[in-house]
Amino acid sequence: MKDTKVATRQMSTLKKNDIFWGYLFIAPTLLGLLIFYIFPVFQTFYYSFNDWGDFGNYSWSGLQNYKDMFDDPQIWYSFRNTLVYAFVMVPFSIAISIVIAVLLNQKIKGLTIYRTLFFLPVVTMPAAIGMIWKWLYNADYGIINHMLEWFSIDGPSWLTDPNWVLISIIIVGTWSAIGTNMVILLSGLQGIPKSLYEAASLDGASPIYSFFKITLPLLSPTIFFVAVISFISAFQVFDFIFMMVSPTNPAIDSAQSVIYLFYHYAFVIGEKGIAAAIAFVLFIIILVLTIIQFRLQKRWVHYE
Amino acid sequence: MENVSKSRKLVIHLLLLCGAILMIGPFLWMILTSLKTVGEAAQIPPKIFPEVFQWSNYKEIFDSFPFAGFYWNTFITTIIKTIGQLFLCSLAAYAFARIKFPGRNFFFILYLSVLMIPPQAFLIPQYQIIANLDLLNTLTALVLPGLFSAFGTFLLRQFFMTMPDELEEAAKIDGCNHFQIYWRIMLPLAKPGLIALAIFTILWSWNDFLWPLIVNSSPDKMPLSAGLASLQGQYSTNYPVLMAGTFLASWPLIIIFMLFQKAFVEGIALSGRKG
Structure with a gap:
């Protein structure tokens, strides 16, 4: 009788101890996240219903910011550009990454060297990538147009022609996304048992057949993961566009992304209310697309 | 054949x-x-x-821009952010994985929800906090919000989850408290996770662009990324100098990557598997 009482008391001091340590351990990050991330989200939402004055003062304005936002053709352009960018860049870069990952998975010599080269853009700062490509794309002295001249092709003004600028941006986005995708896909590929391929080739299956019937289905969970994170980051594209396309660029309407315009509204012209509205609409779009992706995964992702 | x-x-x-x-x-x-x-x-x-x-x-770049300062600002903020995140995230991750306390699931879901939020949804208030604290154009501004990471906590939690209970039980019998178990037993075992998180933090911190652009406009407190943007303002068409600046801004991380490339690649692949 006495023993169990002592035991329960010990138990409860242990539990109290656990509560103390648990909260102590999460306290710093919890406070930081609350102050810098969680509370600010609600604040942003609130700001989107306020009109901002020149000196940081703001007053309730209802849905006016949202109205202003949808009346501004620039904002429509930026959403269009971002959607096109994401829906072209993501599938394109994933397809290329799958091909490279499969090639690298073939027990070939020099795997590390190839992997290093494909990974280089990932460790290069996007601001630097923007600068490098701006030079490559230069209409008069850029190396790309010089090389096109060898084939007697008159290269376009990549970054100032409204018909080309988004394509140029998509190329840079793809080029810099391949490394990360490839590494994640390669580790997914290495998880596929070799015996499956051996069995298939004994049955006389061609490598192409094995690719579509074994590799793709078994890799689909990894592809799904890569697709989800790629879409989220594609919707936030900013850094290299900011470096390559200045606000005075004649093709700006066809180039600016949502974040580009968000930055302009919030931190260049000080319209924080409209910027907050833009941020919120983009947040909703990302959320909805991510949910759709999770819904659609049942149709094509194979979990064992 | x-x-x-x-x-x-x-x-x-x-x-x-x-x-x-x-x-x-x-x-x-x-x-x-x-x-x-x-x-x-x-x-x-x-x-x-x-x-x-x-x-x-x-030489031109070092003469007309405080490039050495850019290096120092980038280097020191990256180091502080990385060490800070490793410590704070691993503490919280240990608690979420190994300690039972009321509200644990609620708080963990709260952390997870932060993962879903795109940065632009908190940038404006973050900027205001920094401005109100009179921290614009300081290195503290570059470091502060980045010390706290929901992603890091999530990544490390996955590691602490997989560790055997026996070690912890034995340590408890020896009279170790949770901090001792965390510090002496769990942290050394979570090394692969810590390395992965360190790599992500170094990458993000070194290359971060939008945040420094917003909070630090004075050249002596800029990191390399924002410095590169101001370089472009001055040498708009002098591509040789611009390319020299671009090279100077990007070589350190490329060298670090070459030296530790196995860790980099494994760290990124790992997040794919654990995520």
Whole structure:
């Protein structure tokens, strides 16, 4: 009788101890996240219903910011550009990454060297990538147009022609996304048992057949993961566009992304209310697309 | 069979080589351009190698920009953010994985929800906090919000979850408290996770662009990324100098990557598997 009482008391001091340590351990990050991330989200939402004055003062304005936002053709352009960018860049870069990952998975010599080269853009700062490509794309002295001249092709003004600028941006986005995708896909590929391929080739299956019937289905969970994170980051594209396309660029309407315009509204012209509205609409779009992706995964992702 | 696979390997190498050239080409062109005169860079048809290596382009950058300061600002904020995140995230991750306390699930879901929020949804208030604390144009501004990471906590929690209970039980019997178990037993075992998180933090911190652009407009407190943008403002068409600056901004991380490339690649792959 006495023993169990002592035991329960010990138990409860242990539990109290656990509560103390648990909260102590999460306290710093919890406070930081609350102050810098969680509370600010609600604040942003609130700001989107306020009109901002020149000196940081703001007053309730209802849905006016949202109205202003949808009346501004620039904002429509930026959403269009971002959607096109994401829906072209993501599938394109994933397809290329799958091909490279499969090639690298073939027990070939020099795997590390190839992997290093494909990974280089990932460790290069996007601001630097923007600068490098701006030079490559230069209409008069850029190396790309010089090389096109060898084939007697008159290269376009990549970054100032409204018909080309988004394509140029998509190329840079793809080029810099391949490394990360490839590494994640390669580790997914290495998880596929070799015996499956051996069995298939004994049955006389061609490598192409094995690719579509074994590799793709078994890799689909990894592809799904890569697709989800790629879409989220594609919707936030900013850094290299900011470096390559200045606000005075004649093709700006066809180039600016949502974040580009968000930055302009919030931190260049000080319209924080409209910027907050833009941020919120983009947040909703990302959320909805991510949910759709999770819904659609049942149709094509194979979990064992 | 041998022959078939040999020719197949040749095709694979050819394909990969083409891809690799597309990847490395822009970097080589950056380096070559950075050593040319403006005239050479604009020459038609282009010259691949400069007549004389123009090291003066690099000198020019250090003369007219506080580039050494850019390095220091980037370096010190990256170090502080990385060490801070490793410590704070691993503490919280340990609690979420190994300690039972009321509200644990609620708080963990709260952390997870932060993962879903895109940055622009908290940038404006973050900027205001920094401005209200009078921290604009300081290194503290660069570091502060980045010390706290929901992603890091999530990543490390996955590691602490997989550790055997026996170790913890034995330590408890020996009278260790949770901090001792965390510090002496769990942290050393979570090394792969810590390395992965360190790599992500270094990458993000070194390359971060939008946040420094917003909070630090004075050149002496800028990191390399924002410094590069201001470089472009001054040398808008002097591509040799711009390429020299671009090279200077990006080489340290490329070298670090070359030295620790196995850890980098494994860290990124790991997040794919744990995520």
